[in-house]
Amino acid sequence: MVSIIAFTQAKTKFSEILDRVKNGEEFVITRHGEIIAKLVPVQSARSEEVKKTIAQLRTLRKGIKISTDEIITWKKKGQRYNNFGKYA
DSSP states (O other), X not given: OEEEEEHHXXXXXXHHHHHHHHTTOEEEEEETTEEEEEEOXXXXXXXXXXXXXXXXXXXXXXXXXXXHHHHHHHHHHTOOBOTTSSBO
């Protein structure tokens, strides 16, 4: 469950909020009605980051059309394929 809390209240009760986050709660912190931060347990944040990274890697993999034979040929020639899709 995500709780919304104003910055001034979060500042006053920061220690209590951190204890609650440690126990699995999530908080969205606002200032003047605008969302400025989200506090989540470390494992939740890491899990979401891992899922996002995996999705990005799968998308990248779909766009790469390089055969194993091409890679072996490049290796024999001493060439590398850089991050920009060009030979280095």
